Amino acid sequence: MNVCRRIPEIRDAVSSARGAGKTIGLVPTMGALHEGHFSLIRASTGQTDLTVVSIFVNPAQFGQGEDLQAYPRPEEQDLAACRDLGAAAVFLPSVDEMYPRRPETRVEVPALAGHLCGQSRPGHFGGVCLVVAKLFNIVGPDIAFFGRKDYQQVTIIRRMCEDLNFPVEIRTCPTIREEDGLARSSRNAYLTDRERSQAPGLYRALQETADRIRSDHPSGAEAQAFLAERIARYVPDGQIDYASVSSPQTLAEVDTTQGPVVLALAVRLGRARLIDNLLVD
Numbered sequence: 047m048n049v050c051r052r053i054p055e056i057r058d059a060v061s062s063a064r065g066a067g068k069t070i071g072l073v074p075t076m077g078a079l080h081e082g083h084f085s086l087i088r089a090s091t092g093q094t095d096l097t098v099v100s101i102f103v104n105p106a107q108f109g110q111g112e113d114l115q116a117y118p119r120p121e122e123q124d125l126a127a128c129r130d131l132g133a134a135a136v137f138l139p140s141v142d143e144m145y146p147r148r149p150e151t152r153v154e155v156p157a158l159a160g161h162l163c164g165q166s167r168p169g170h171f172g173g174v175c176l177v178v179a180k181l182f183n184i185v186g187p188d189i190a191f192f193g194r195k196d197y198q199q200v201t202i203i204r205r206m207c208e209d210l211n212f213p214v215e216i217r218t219c220p221t222i223r224e225e226d227g228l229a230r231s232s233r234n235a236y237l238t239d240r241e242r243s244q245a246p247g248l249y250r251a252l253q254e255t256a257d258r259i260r261s262d263h264p265s266g267a268e269a270q271a272f273l274a275e276r277i278a279r280y281v282p283d284g285q286i287d288y289a290s291v292s293s294p295q296t297l298a299e300v301d302t303t304q305g306p307v308v309l310a311l312a313v314r315l316g317r318a319r320l321i322d323n324l325l326v327d
């Protein structure tokens with residue numbers, strides 16, 4: 047497995063494969079890899095000829111007071127996992143390699159970024175789009191793999207690719223959960239035992255809201271109130287950032303739950319800000 051820290055190295059590592067007509071898969075991550083990331087890497091190795099995993103804790107997507115410094119960076123462990131899973135290359139750039147000077151170019155999808163996480167993390171999705179656009183230009187993948195756990199993120203990236211004609215197909219993979227339902231996240235490591243025992247209540251709240259929608263078709267506002275009430279009941283130490291019932295396409299809150307909706311939440315629990323979502327068709 048090639049471990050590339052410089053942009054020319056990763057370009058070299060993929061160019062001969064591309065020349066030989068092989069398909070290239072990219073799995074962008076911030077490292078601290080877990081089963082959620084593993085499922086994306088497996089999807090890529092199964093569906094493309096050569097898999098590149100990028101590991102980069104992207105400062106541009108962290109706001110003031112967020113966990114940029116504290117974010118876990120277990121490099122050796124991550125490299126071993128990528129090797130075991132059959133990645134051909136890992137791209138592990140430094141901040142200087144990615145941002146040798148302050149970028150003046152913006153890549154924004156404000157109509158989609160204005161909802162959900164965008165409201166409490168201004169600038170976050172601009173940072174995500176910027177780094178993903180750079181990674182696509184650096185690696186040149188045929189297919190890039192993203193998790194549905196970050197529903198808003200993949201919706202925005204898909205739109206960015208369409209609008210800017212990136213020749214990259216976006217494929218999504220289901221959310222991987224712990225046995226008790228908690229979505230796997232590098233940030234789960236921040237939870238105390240007490241918080242960890244409450245955290246599965248987030249998924250339970252999503253599921254019960256989905257059941258309620260399927261049986262009663264409440265209004266969007268009623269469904270949202272129900273979701274918030276369930277979160278407060280099961281995760282009493284949590285502070286709700288948002289609990290939304292939204293359009294799967296526009297991410298705007300819906301008036302009615304007759305059609306497909308996405309239930310999405312962000313909850314601060316101790317040091318962690320946890321997100322999760324559930325699509326109700």
Ligand code: AMP
Pocket residue numbers: 074075076077081082083085086191192193194195196219220221222223229230231232
């Ligand atoms: P991150 O390292 O958190 O930036 O995530 C990198 C990629 O892994 C993103 O596409 C995430 O959506 C995906 N991912 C993170 N957690 C999970 C999970 N529990 N299940 C599926 N995909 C995930």
